[in-house]
Amino acid sequence: METEKLVELLGAEHVSDAPDALADYAKDHSFAPVREPWSVVRPHSLEQVQEVIKYAAAAKTPLVPVSSGPPRFRGDTVPSYGGIMLDMSGMNRIRMIDRKDRVAMIEPGVRFGQLQDALRAEGLRLPMPLCPRSTKSVVGSCLEREPHIMPRYHLDHSDPLLCNEVVFGTGDIFRTGEAGGPGSIEEQQAAGRRQKIAMGIQMNVNRILQGSQGAFGVVTWSTVRCEVLPKRQKPFLAAGADLPKLMDLAYWLVRLRLGDEIFILNNVNFALLFGGDRNIRQLQETLPRWILFFCLSGLEYFPEERIEQQEKDMAEIAKNLGVPIAESVCGISAREVLSIATAPSHEPYWKLEWGGGCQDLPFICSFEQAPALVQVMRDAAAADNFPLDDLGIYIQPVCQGHGHHVEFSLFHEAGNQRKREKTKALYLSAARALMESGAFFSRPYDLLADMVFNRDAASRDALRKLKNIFDPHNILNPGKLCF
Ligand SMILES: Cc1cc2nc3c(=O)[nH]c(=O)nc-3n(C[C@H](O)[C@H](O)[C@H](O)COP(=O)(O)OP(=O)(O)OC[C@H]3O[C@@H](n4cnc5c(N)ncnc54)[C@H](O)[C@@H]3O)c2cc1C
Numbered sequence: 195m196e197t198e199k200l201v202e203l204l205g206a207e208h209v210s211d212a213p214d215a216l217a218d219y220a221k222d223h224s225f226a227p228v229r230e231p232w233s234v235v236r237p238h239s240l241e242q243v244q245e246v247i248k249y250a251a252a253a254k255t256p257l258v259p260v261s262s263g264p265p266r267f268r269g270d271t272v273p274s275y276g277g278i279m280l281d282m283s284g285m286n287r288i289r290m291i292d293r294k295d296r297v298a299m300i301e302p303g304v305r306f307g308q309l310q311d312a313l314r315a316e317g318l319r320l321p322m323p324l325c326p327r328s329t330k331s332v333v334g335s336c337l338e339r340e341p342h343i344m345p346r347y348h349l350d351h352s353d354p355l356l357c358n359e360v361v362f363g364t365g366d367i368f369r370t371g372e373a374g375g376p377g378s379i380e381e382q383q384a385a386g387r388r389q390k391i392a393m394g395i396q397m398n399v400n401r402i403l404q405g406s407q408g409a410f411g412v413v414t415w416s417t418v419r420c421e422v423l424p425k426r427q428k429p430f431l432a433a434g435a436d437l438p439k440l441m442d443l444a445y446w447l448v449r450l451r452l453g454d455e456i457f458i459l460n461n462v463n464f465a466l467l468f469g470g471d472r473n474i475r476q477l478q479e480t481l482p483r484w485i486l487f488f489c490l491s492g493l494e495y496f497p498e499e500r501i502e503q504q505e506k507d508m509a510e511i512a513k514n515l516g517v518p519i520a521e522s523v524c525g526i527s528a529r530e531v532l533s534i535a536t537a538p539s540h541e542p543y544w545k546l547e548w549g550g551g552c553q554d555l556p557f558i559c560s561f562e563q564a565p566a567l568v569q570v571m572r573d574a575a576a577a578d579n580f581p582l583d584d585l586g587i588y589i590q591p592v593c594q595g596h597g598h599h600v601e602f603s604l605f606h607e608a609g610n611q612r613k614r615e616k617t618k619a620l621y622l623s624a625a626r627a628l629m630e631s632g633a634f635f636s637r638p639y640d641l642l643a644d645m646v647f648n649r650d651a652a653s654r655d656a657l658r659k660l661k662n663i664f665d666p667h668n669i670l671n672p673g674k675l676c677f
Contacts, residue, residue, distance in 0.1 A: 226269030274673025363665025
């Protein structure tokens with residue numbers, strides 16, 4: 195009945211309730227309970243999205259927006275109550291790239307590789323998250339506030355997301371920030387405006403869209419801030435057993451704006467991501483426990499001089515801190531790291547290469563907290579007999595070094611039910627211990643949502659009031675956050 199109605203609204207080519215199609219969305223790599231949607235809808239226009247939302251609101255049918263392709267990891271797109279899967283991946287046009295204003299307007303189905311290629315042709319680049327999976331939607335990544343690896347261009351946790359067109363749970367269309375008006379987008383662009391200012395005349399609606407797992411509205415396009423493509427790049431590595439020392443170096447490099455890309459990985463993640471055809475276990479044992487990567491860039495003007503000057507400053511800081519700088523570590527060159535880290539992952543996605551299963555635990559904390567929280571995680575893993583060799587650690591300075599994104603990856607054998615259960619137990623106990631030690635879970639997925647919202651009744655109540663305004667029928671991805 196429902197499928198018939200949806201076919202009537204959108205046409206048969208946009209709707210499916212075939213068992214295979216439904217099964218594709220019923221589970222992911224997370225611990226979210228398996229549940230099939232009732233139908234899958236693939237809209238190709240704003241009007242179709244609006245039609246589906248209005249129908250779902252009238253029929254009180256849950257609607258789960260998704261833009262990236264599989265494999266998925268966070269449980270946020272596995273339907274909690276069935277309903278309609280709103281797969282936005284078919285809306286994949288790059289609508290605008292403006293070199294002068296360094297901005298691109300993209301639909302939710304646009305993936306990193308597609309956008310990178312188009313930007314490169316214009317002499318631009320997108321600040322990339324660390325080696326995203328090839329099927330990841332750029333809009334999806336931005337809405338999730340996945341950090342990118344260039345903290346100097348990360349001015350706010352919302353970056354690089356700027357403006358959005360969104361359809362709320364009421365069916366109303368809204369444009370955030372500068373895109374809000376006056377005038378249509380066409381009129382704005384004819385007048386030379388490029389929808390680049392995230393803060394418009396209204397309240398900053400992006401604040402409730404990001405991190406909401408689709409529970410407030412469905413985004414039909416976004417603008418993203420791009421950067422100039424460098425003419426020259428000079429990447430470096432620094433490695434050692436002393437995490438605070440490497441973090442000190444990262445702190446000074448970011449604070450003095452030396453270099454663009456910068457991040458720290460432990461030996462497990464580094465071997466997995468950059469090991470290529472090498473024996474990963476052997477490499478992991480040979481590598482120092484922590485590896486810092488950073489890259490100096492020369493842009494359009496005086497690229498060599500800029501790099502030369504920055505290299506001198508960088509060398510002086512590293513010398514003062516007693517950290518040796520290298521162009522390769524254990525046979526892996528900084529050049530290889532640069533090209534892999536800043537491109538979409540090869541297939542299979544690097545996080546699945548270990549044993550086919552991965553559960554991430556991402557949070558934000560201050561510079562001072564990060565080493566202690568890493569120890570909390572290691573203690574929790576040791577207490578649960580989880581092998582430390584299967585624990586990936588990624589530390590990313592964010593917002594020009596004002597904070598740190600820390601992400602633990604619990605690699606496990608996907609097909610081994612006992613190991614999966616063990617990983618789940620550690621995921622929950624470690625999250626609790628980290629939270630009690632000051633980790634801020636700004637993106638509480640799946641099983642962590644209750645834990646986060648039960649600790650903060652005021653925020654939960656405020657969010658519920660907002661939900662009543664923007665999605666009064668609670669059709670948008672119900673059961674994921676606190677409604
Ligand atoms: C909290 C905060 C507040 C800030 N407040 C202000 C403020 O009040 N006023 C202000 O002016 N800035 C402000 N900034 C921005 C900050 O000053 C910029 O990061 C600064 O412009 C960086 O300069 P740079 O020389 O280090 O970088 P560069 O890398 O040389 O470039 C700066 C920018 O210009 C672009 N660029 C470089 N070359 C080209 C080219 N050939 N063509 C086109 N684009 C190019 C780069 O992509 C980059 O975005 C603020 C930042 C933060 C985090």
